[in-house]
Amino acid sequence: MVIGIIGAGIAGLTAGKILAQKGHEVIVIEKSRGFGGRLSTRYAGEDLKIKVDHGAPYIQCKGEEFTSFVAEMQGKGILEPWTDSFSFFNDDGFFEQHPSREKIMSYMAPNGMNKIGQDLSRWVDFRSGKQVGGITTVASGSRRKRPWILNMTDISVLEVDALIMAVPAVQASGLLQTSQDETPVRALHVKTSTIGYDSIFTLMASFGDREVPEWKGIACDHEVLGFISNESSKRDNGELTLVAHANANFSHRHRDSPKDIVEQLMTKAMSEVLGSWAETPYWSQVHFWRYGRAKNFIDAPFLESTYDEAPLALIGDYFQGNSVESAYISGKRLAEHWLTKLPI
Ligand SMILES: Cc1cc2nc3c(=O)[nH]c(=O)nc-3n(C[C@H](O)[C@H](O)[C@H](O)COP(=O)(O)OP(=O)(O)OC[C@H]3O[C@@H](n4cnc5c(N)ncnc54)[C@H](O)[C@@H]3O)c2cc1C
Structure with missing residues (x-):
C-alpha cells in the first residue's frame, strides 16, 4: 500500500x-526543510558552524520500549547520557543540584537532536x-x-x-x-x-570564548524562564552557546509581541539567573513554538x-x-x- x-x-x-x-x-x-519536528536543531552563527537544539533539549525514558529505542540510538552514536540531575534556580538563588527532583538520566544528542529524525527517515520517501x-x-x-x-x-x-x-x-x-x-x-x-497547547518562546544565544559553565541545564522557577540548556556541554560549538526556554505564562502573554521585545526580555531574564555577563550575547535569536507542549x-x-x-x-x-x-x-x-x- x-x-x-x-x-x-x-x-x-x-x-x-x-x-x-x-x-x-x-x-x-x-x-519545513528538516526532519524531527520539535526535536530540532538550528544551525547558527558565522558559516552556520554552531548547532543548537532549539526544541526539546533532552530526552528521558519511562517505559521499556522507549528505553530500547534510546539504547539503539546510543549504539549509533546519536544519543548519549547527559546528566541525571539538573541545577535549579529560584528566588533563593542558584543550586548546583535540584533540591527535590528525583534523579533520572537525561539523554542528549552530541550532533544535534535532528539526527534522530534523519536516521529514522532513511526508510521512507521523505519530501520536505x-x-x-x-x-x-x-x-x-x-x-x-x-x-x-x-x-x-x-x-x-x-x-x-x-x-x-x-x-x-x-x-x-x-x-x-x-x-x-x-x-x-x-x-x-x-x-x-x-x-x-502551551506555546514556548526559545532564546538561542552565544557568548564568544567565555568559559563553559559546569552545569548542564538549569530548571528555573522564574517569572520568565523555565529552563536553560548549556548547549556547549553537549558539543564543542567553538563558543559558549546557551538556549533558554520561556515558561508557559510568559510565552502566552507575549504571543503577539514583536520578537525583538521578547528577545530583550528573555536576555534580561537570563542575566538575572546567570549574572550580568549574560545580558550581552554576541548573537541571539528567538523562535516561537506555537504548539510547544500539549496541555491535555x-x-x-x-x-x-x-x-x-x-x-x-x-x-x-x-x-x-x-x-x-x-x-x-x-x-x-x-x-x-x-x-x-x-x-x-
Ligand atoms: C521548546 C520545547 C521543549 C521541549 N522539551 C521537551 C523535553 O525536555 N522532553 C520531552 O520529552 N519533550 C519535550 N518537548 C516536547 C517534544 O519535543 C514533543 O512532544 C515531540 O517532539 C513531538 O513529536 P511529534 O512527532 O508528535 O510532533 P512534531 O515533532 O511537532 O512533528 C510534527 C511535524 O509535522 C509538521 N507539519 C505540521 N503541519 C504540517 C502540514 N500541514 N504539512 C506538512 N507538515 C506538517 C511539522 O512541521 C512537524 O515537523 C519539548 C518541546 C518544545 C517545543
Missing part, C-alpha cells in the same frame, strides 16, 4: 520506518518543504485509483491508499476540517479539537477512522502524554496495528 504520512516528527517517522520495513511504500510530507493544505477522500467509483488525495499548498497533489496525520492536534483538526467527508472524519475532529491528552495510543475504505489515523505526542516518548509510542502502536490490518 502507499501510505502517506503528514509530519516528520518522531511520531510520523517512527510509524513510517516500521511500515516501510515491512514492505509498505511510505511517503512522508514535511512542511511541502505543506499539506487539505485532504479529500475520493468517492467510490471515481477514476482515481487511491482513496486519499493530499492537496499541497503549492497546488500539487499526492494520492495515497492510507493516511496518517502526525502533526500537533490543533493542526490535525484544521486538516480534518478540510475534508468534505462525513461522520468518520468529523468524529476525529471532535476529539482533536479538545486538545490545547487523549487516553489512547492513536485514533483511527472507522471508514475502512479510506484508512486514516492520527498519532503524536498528545496521545497519552506530551513528550518525545509518548510521540514515539503513539507512532509505534499505530504501525504495529496497521501491519496486522492493511495488506502490503
